[in-house]
Amino acid sequence: MSHIFPRHTKALPPVAVAGEGCYLIDAEGRRYFDGSGGAAVSCLGHGDTDVIAAIKAQVERLAFAHTGFFTSEPAEALADKLIAHAPGDLDRVYLVSGGSEAMEAALKLARQYFLEIGEPQRRHFIARRQSYHGNTLGALATGGNEWRRAQFAPMLIDVAHVSPCYPYRGKEPGESDAAYADRLAAELEAEIERLGPETVIAFVAEPVVGATAGAVVPVPGYFRRIREICNRHGILLILDEVMCGMGRTGTLFACEQEGVTPDITAVAKGLGGGYQPIGAMLCTRAIYEAIAAGSGFFQHGHTYMGHPVAAAAGLAVLTKLTDGGLVARAAEMGARFGAALEEAFGEHPHVGEVRGRGLFRALELVADRETKAPFEPGLGLAARIKREAFARGLICYPMSGTIDGRRGDHVLLAPPFIITEEQIGEVIGKLADALEASLPH
Numbered sequence: 298m299s300h301i302f303p304r305h306t307k308a309l310p311p312v313a314v315a316g317e318g319c320y321l322i323d324a325e326g327r328r329y330f331d332g333s334g335g336a337a338v339s340c341l342g343h344g345d346t347d348v349i350a351a352i353k354a355q356v357e358r359l360a361f362a363h364t365g366f367f368t369s370e371p372a373e374a375l376a377d378k379l380i381a382h383a384p385g386d387l388d389r390v391y392l393v394s395g396g397s398e399a400m401e402a403a404l405k406l407a408r409q410y411f412l413e414i415g416e417p418q419r420r421h422f423i424a425r426r427q428s429y430h431g432n433t434l435g436a437l438a439t440g441g442n443e444w445r446r447a448q449f450a451p452m453l454i455d456v457a458h459v460s461p462c463y464p465y466r467g468k469e470p471g472e473s474d475a476a477y478a479d480r481l482a483a484e485l486e487a488e489i490e491r492l493g494p495e496t497v498i499a500f501v502a503e504p505v506v507g508a509t510a511g512a513v514v515p516v517p518g519y520f521r522r523i524r525e526i527c528n529r530h531g532i533l534l535i536l537d538e539v540m541c542g543m544g545r546t547g548t549l550f551a552c553e554q555e556g557v558t559p560d561i562t563a564v565a566k567g568l569g570g571g572y573q574p575i576g577a578m579l580c581t582r583a584i585y586e587a588i589a590a591g592s593g594f595f596q597h598g599h600t601y602m603g604h605p606v607a608a609a610a611g612l613a614v615l616t617k618l619t620d621g622g623l624v625a626r627a628a629e630m631g632a633r634f635g636a637a638l639e640e641a642f643g644e645h646p647h648v649g650e651v652r653g654r655g656l657f658r659a660l661e662l663v664a665d666r667e668t669k670a671p672f673e674p675g676l677g678l679a680a681r682i683k684r685e686a687f688a689r690g691l692i693c694y695p696m697s698g699t700i701d702g703r704r705g706d707h708v709l710l711a712p713p714f715i716i717t718e719e720q721i722g723e724v725i726g727k728l729a730d731a732l733e734a735s736l737p738h
């Protein structure tokens with residue numbers, strides 16, 4: 298009998314025993330293609346010998362030194378490398394153990410920044426209804442994912458939410474990208490005015506939306522309009538790149554493709570590539586200096602932050618992504634993957650949209666392509682697809698969600714950057730079979 302508390306108590310998972318490249322292997326010897334990288338984590342695939350060697354070397358030299366007393370060589374080197382590749386004037390790195398922790402740190406740093414510069418009246422965050430920023434209470438409150446929030450609603454801080462940039466369902470018929478971006482920007486500005494501009498701390502968004510709706514890419518110019526509005530009101534822009542960052546969309550930071558730079562950003566998943574739990578919050582020099590010149594102490598922290606072994610793993614992963622050319626490979630293979638998905642599913646009667654960027658792709662499933670009507674919730678489509686794909690040796694990430702009262706089913710795909718052309722064919726073949734077995738006829 299197992300004493301593990303599993304995610305789903307009614308559907309116990311097999312025991313994973315090994316990982317080899319793009320495959321995971323269970324105790325029965327069954328192989329699964331990791332088509333979603335877990336949840337956009339495994340950017341290098343499994344069993345990377347360089348990362349394993351870096352972890353071994355670090356754990357033998359120094360496993361742990363509390364950040365209340367020490368910094369460490371791998372933490373310093375990882376911070377230097379992240380900043381060398383980071384956009385804008387991001388200048389300081391706060392290392393934590395995952396995405397939710399990185400977002401909590403981002404939210405609290407933003408609030409403390411305004412205290413340090415004498416604007417204590419700033420207390421509101423604005424985020425988007427189509428978003429997920431983590432499961433700890435602050436991050437959960439910021440996210441707009443109804444399903445994840447519902448049970449905890451009475452415990453959540455009051456965060457204002459505006460419409461997401463969701464062209465497939467959000468754009469009016471005939472509306473141009475620019476007009477859509479303007480409309481969304483006007484909505485944000487109206488919300489800022491409603492709250493009182495001098496009371497708003499930050500606007501929080503994922504550059505490319507991940508776990509709520511599947512690889513939703515903003516229209517061109519949307520984030521530039523958002524950045525202008527934040528600047529006009531002295532509001533910080535916090536970009537959550539936990540899922541879409543670290544090369545997943547074909548550039549190390551997804552925001553590079555939007556032509557904007559954040560004041561604070563969060564990365565995680567792909568930073569450790571699954572080899573160690575690690576996340577990072579990056580902030581601008583101005584924010585760091587406000588703390589340094591003020592109280593000199595960020596009122597936050599975790600025992601395992603800046604963990605040397607996790608940092609060594611992150612450094613080895615980041616080195617492969619940048620110097621090793623894997624971000625460029627994500628862009629190249631991502632373009633091929635996108636084209637192959639479009640060819641396989643672009644005309645599918647139940648695929649409303651094939652979307653995404655780099656190796657971050659998704660299908661939106663619909664009962665009717667013309668009306669974009671979603672499938673009935675009772676069908677449990679996402680769970681069916683996950684099960685059927687898994688039975689065929691494919692790990693993909695289907696989900697159902699409701700945004701502004703409109704339901705949607707999506708399948709997110711985020712394979713390792715080492716995926717080959719032949720493996721793209723394998724993913725598509727297995728996914729097509731899983732859809733065929735899951736969709737109603």
Ligand code: PLP
Nearest residue numbers: 395396397429430431507539540
């Ligand atoms: N932010 C985004 C965009 C995410 O997708 C996730 C996880 O899926 C998180 C934050 C939370 O990260 P973690 O699960 O590592 O706490």
